[in-house]
Amino acid sequence: MIALVWIAGLGAAAQYGKIGVVFDRLPELYPDVGAALGWTVSLVGVIGIVFGVVAGLFVAAFGYRRTLVCCLWLGAAMSALQVLALPFGLFLATRVVEGISHLGIVVAGPTLMAILATGPARGVALTIWSTFFGVSFALLSWLGLPLVEAQGVRALFAAHAVIMVGLAVILHRALRDLPVPARTAFPKLRALPALHLGIYRSPFKLAPAAGWLFYTSCFLAILTLLPPFVPAEARVFVMGAMPLVSIAVSMSLGVVLLRVLPGVRLVQIGFLLCAVTMLWLWVSPGDWRACLALAAAFGLVQGASFAAVPQLNATAADQSEANGAMSQAGNLGNGIGTPLLVAVIATGGYSAMILTVAALLFAGAVVHQILASQRGGRPAVAG
Structure with a gap:
């Protein structure tokens, strides 16, 4: 169970990494946007900067299992859209929405791990979680780049979409009997x-x-x-x-x-x-x-x-x-x-x-x- 949640973290890290490892090839998709290509990386993080603190409150209200699974589906949908030849503005819009997906996963994931593991195992589990960025980037370099060389940049987006769908289906079944705390009330905007x-x-x-x-x-x-x-x-x-x-x-x-x-x-x-x-x-x-x-x-x-x-x-x-x-x-x-x-x-x-x-x-x-x-x-x- 802990491994499955960690793999979901790999999928979230890949929302950054799938752009980072092919950044030098993005001009092939959008040759006329110049320095604006930098937004393809940073827009995912903007959501986390603005809403990172209160995300925990909304996740507690929406439910930890539900947040993780729904955000995996949302991330899969955005990667699937990115396979299409979207105008650059729409591509950036999908990256903003991916920021919501990413934030939900990285908030719900370690909380679920802390629920799954107790005593000394909790420190081990959360140490495992902490490796998700480094492992994901390494896997994208070792496995993703050869795919890009053979099939093109959009093939990497397609592969990410398929993986996120698989994780959403598996974790929906795997976590459904996990005892979790009762959902809290949604915070009021004011x-x-x-x-x-x-x-x-x-x-x-x-x-x-x-x-x-x-x-x-x-x-x-x-x-x-x-x-x-x-x-x-x-x-x-x-x-x-x-x-x-x-x-x-x-x-x-x-x-x-x-x-x-x-x-x-x-x-x-x-x-x-x-x-x-x-x-x-x-x-x-x-x-x-x-x-x-x-x-x-x-x-x-x-x-x-x-x-x-x-x-x-x-x-x-x-x-x-x-x-x-x-x-x-x-x-x-x-x-x-x-x-x-x-x-x-x-x-x-x-x-x-x-x-x-x-x-x-x-x-x-x-x-x-x-x-x-x-x-x-x-x-x-x-x-």
Whole structure:
């Protein structure tokens, strides 16, 4: 059951990845739109930035199982439409709707995992969930790109649609007998600002998202911008290995450490190790060993951040709100990280980029410490 929910996460990550891995070939479909092609990636995240926090409230009201299955169907429908030769404006519209599908899956998925797993298994399950982006991108590179070479870009969209339909059918049957909390009342629109403030002011609900913002601001940006600074003979190996090392550490050492350390503490350790390895890269530019050490440290942050959600929030509704905040933070971090570092490189070069990332990662550990002090050592609470 946990594996099935995780595979649904792979489908959600592919809503980003199916464009990311073929971005250089999109001009074949839309040759005259120029820089506007960038919207094909970012529009999926806009929904998460705007509605990420309150998504948890709506998911709790609509139902976790129902949200997951309906969002899989919605994602399948959008991928099927993208197979058609849509005008560029309509293609962008399908990407906006995919953002709704993506947000529903990434909020409902980890909440269902936390329901399915109890005790030490919960940390393992949520660490597994945390790998969904990296695994999905790897699969798209290994399996999707050969399909694109043989059949064209739209064949990848068709394959994604078929996979999402299959997941919707399977999970509808697999989850129907899973005991889940009773659905809550839908929030009133006029109450949404206050609900946002309620989440932002809670050091329990906000903490995982606050750390996740710093992680996502750095992880994708580093993978995107570091390659030119890695020696050419090692570049392909290093950039291919970094996501896999991160996942491997998250699933091995991260799982073991979560049995003896709280998730927040492990996130802080991961952030500090990341900052140290950035200083290593500052002293030894492009060193492949430092790159892999950085990926390993990122792996500690990755799984522990999701594991911290149920550790800090006792009820499914609170966990859903915390996951919604994480989704918002992740989309925001992915959106601002790369442009920020591009600007930093333009003004200060490699050293400025490395030191900026080191400062951001150190700040992530500090922010977690501030929120921990606000919790005052209290256990997870509802509300």
